[in-house]
Amino acid sequence: MNASLRPYDEALLRRAFDVAKRSREAGDHPFGSVLADGDGAFVIEQGNGYTSEGGDRTAHAEKLLASRAAGAYEVAYLAKCTLYTSAEPCAMCAGAIYWAGIGRVVYGQTEKALKAQTGAHEENPTLDLPCDIVFAAGQRPTEIVGPLLEDEAAQLQADFWIERK
Numbered sequence: 001m002n003a004s005l006r007p008y009d010e011a012l013l014r015r016a017f018d019v020a021k022r023s024r025e026a027g028d029h030p031f032g033s034v035l036a037d038g039d040g041a042f043v044i045e046q047g048n049g050y051t052s053e054g055g056d057r058t059a060h061a062e063k064l065l066a067s068r069a070a071g072a073y074e075v076a077y078l079a080k081c082t083l084y085t086s087a088e089p090c091a092m093c094a095g096a097i098y099w100a101g102i103g104r105v106v107y108g109q110t111e112k113a114l115k116a117q118t119g120a121h122e123e124n125p126t127l128d129l130p131c132d133i134v135f136a137a138g139q140r141p142t143e144i145v146g147p148l149l150e151d152e153a154a155q156l157q158a159d160f161w162i163e164r165k
Contacts, residue, residue, distance in 0.1 A: 003143045009038035009106050012084045012138070013149055015045070017108065018095040020086040020156045023047030029155045031086050033061040033101070035069055040078030046070060050123065055122070061085065062093035063132065075101035079140070082106055086153050087114050088146060090127050094134035098142060105131065107146035108153025117154065118161045 019032025024057055029048040037043055046068065049059030062085050069078055082104040083089075083097055088111045097105060115126035135142040146152070 003104070004159040005145060005148075006040060006082075008036075009082075009084075009145060010149060012036050012040065012042070012082070013086075013106055013108060013136045014152070015042070016086050017149075017152060017156060019045045019047050019061070024156070024160060026045040027051045031061040033065040033083055033085040035065055035083065036082050037077075038082075040082075043081065045073075056133070058092065060088045060090065060093050062147075063096040066093070066096040066102060067078065069102065070100035079103040086156055087111070089131045089134075091129045091131075091134050094142075096133040097155050098135060098138045098140075101140070105135075105145070106148060107131070107144075108149050109151065109157070110147050113150065113154060114157065117157045120163045122162060124161065 016032045016034040020030045024030035028051045031048040035043040035101045045064035046061045049064050053059035063113045077099040083102045083104050084106045087109045088107045112128050115128045118124045118126050
């Protein structure tokens with residue numbers, strides 16, 4: 001964990017977990033993200049879009065949310081926002097979060113732990129690259145909190161990838 005917790009972080013992260021559960025129930029991969037403003041007020045949410053976006057392997061919840069946010073809000077506003085996500089943003093998603101200008105990320109499960117659960121599944125060939133490496137390469141800061149509630153986050157993935165084979 002690289003930054004300090006805010007009083008509402010766990011509640012908003014669990015809200016992202018709920019989005020991931022709904023995503024799984026709808027037939028998509030079990031990932032979810034929530035954007036909150038600088039005071040912790042809910043802004044938008046996004047589930048994974050692999051199935052709902054026609055098999056788009058790039059339709060990760062974080063990337064989709066970052067794109068929606070970038071199109072709807074100014075960078076100055078997003079710099080004060082936090083993206084809560086069930087799993088650590090992959091390199092692609094971390095890049096999208098950075099380019100959108102979202103200033104803070106709170107995540108549940110690490111990429112390393114996710115990779116251990118998914119294995120070499122063709123729908124999710126997980127990159128074991130910590131998001132802090134991607135964010136550190138940028139020119140503006142991105143605060144990172146995670147892993148947080150990692151056991152709960154891992155439960156979202158339980159048996160999902162085995163069932164998809």
